[in-house]
Amino acid sequence: MTWLVTGGAGYIGAHIVRALGAAGLEPVVIDDLSSGHEGFVPAGVPFVRGTILDRELVERTLREHHVEGVIHVAGFKYAGVSVQRPLHTYAQNVEGTRVVLEAMDAAGVTNLVFSSSAAVYGTPHVDLVVEDTEKHPTSPYGQSKLIGEWLIADQGVATAGSEHPLRHTSLRYFNVVGSGDAAVYDTSPHNLFPLVFEALLAGKTPKIFGDDYATEDGTNVRDYVHVADIAAAHVVAAQRLAGAQPIEPAYNLGSQNGLSVREIMDAMARVTGIDFTPEISPRRPGDPDRIVATGELAARDLDWANRYSVDEMVRSGWEARRAAGHAQADSSRS
Known part of the structure; x- marks a missing residue:
């Protein structure tokens, strides 16, 4: 069974590609490399360089590789930056999702796993978020993911009585960290883990963006x-869709246990052996105070579990980033 992974050259997408292969499924990747890396795509996996906004390219890829389903990861995922770049965010995340749905419909592809986000909830006024918690996104990014879910649900309704009814689920995940493969690491210039790693490698002091939240x-x-747990859940969701098994329209991939940024900083110092006192910087726009979710539904249906401690999360990410640094140094000397 072949599955197309949009954004499969990115940090999360590349882990999903590996998980699909390990499960005996055949992944195909489409990515414009705006934030992904072709080197993250495993050898032997077909790679199509291009944008999901190119409907003809997406449809051709679906047909040529006889794709059974799509895991739609591609998108612009930076909540804070989306406040300054709303038009770009909506183009990539809303129009991009619409184009993928249109190409799937034309090619008769009926299974879709959508990588959504906890950002659809905004700042919830509950201790633990569940799937039907009210949605109040606080950034264009969160809005775009929620609209993406609406688009997918509407297409599911529209095609319900057709020859090719859309079967789908949306996986809302939270702060994805760590590494499940030394060849793949988070290269985002905005996420907490890579920001801390890059600062420590450069001999600089990591920053905390705001220490005046209501926590x-x-x-x-x-x-x-x-990230390895996230990838595994996508594979099980794909298998359930392909097997026509019951599946919920959305799942939270949460741990039920929140950690503060300061607690993460403490773990960083512990694991890396580099003692530091974080520098306090102003808040970033679009960042809510607290968001923690239960993953009970996903545990029931998607074999979802949190298999890593905070120190293991930090260690796996740190080791992958250092391995990449060593590889780059060796390459520059050759």
Whole structure:
């Protein structure tokens, strides 16, 4: 069975590609490399360089590789930056999703796993988010992911009585961290883990963006989940769709245990052996105080579990980033 992974050359997408291969499924990748890396795509996996906004390219890829389903990861995922770049965010995340749906419909591809986000909830006024918690996104990024879910649900309704009814689920995940393969690491210039790693490697002091939030220590509280667990859940979702098994329209991939940014900083110092006191910088726009979710539904249906401690999350990410640095140094000397 062949599955197309949009954004499969990115940090999360590349882990999903590996998980698909390990499960005996055949992945195909389409990515414009705006934030992904062709080197993240495993050898032997077909790679199509291009944008999901190119409907003809997406449809041709679906047909040529006899794709059974799509795991739609591609998108612009930076919540804070989306506040300054709303038009770009909506083009990539809303129009991009519409084009993927249109290409799937034309090619008769009926299974879709959508990589959504906890950002659809905004700043929830509950201790634990569940799937039907009210949605109040606080950034264009969160809005775009919610609209993407609406588009997919509407297409499911529209095609329900057709020859090719769309079967779908949306996986809302939280702060994805760590590494499940030394060849793949988070290269985002905005995510907490890579920001800290790059600062430590450069001999600089990591920053905390805001310490005046309504939390116990004043820093954001988030649900940190390991990328390998995220990837595994996508594969099970794909298998359930392909097997025509019952599936919910959306799942939270949460840990039920929040960690503050300051607690993450403490783990960083512990694991790396580099002692530091974080520098406090102003808040970033679009960042809520706290968001933590239960993953009970996903545990029931998608074999979802949090298999890594915070130190293991940090260690796996740190080791992958250092391995990449060593590889780059060796390449420059050759």
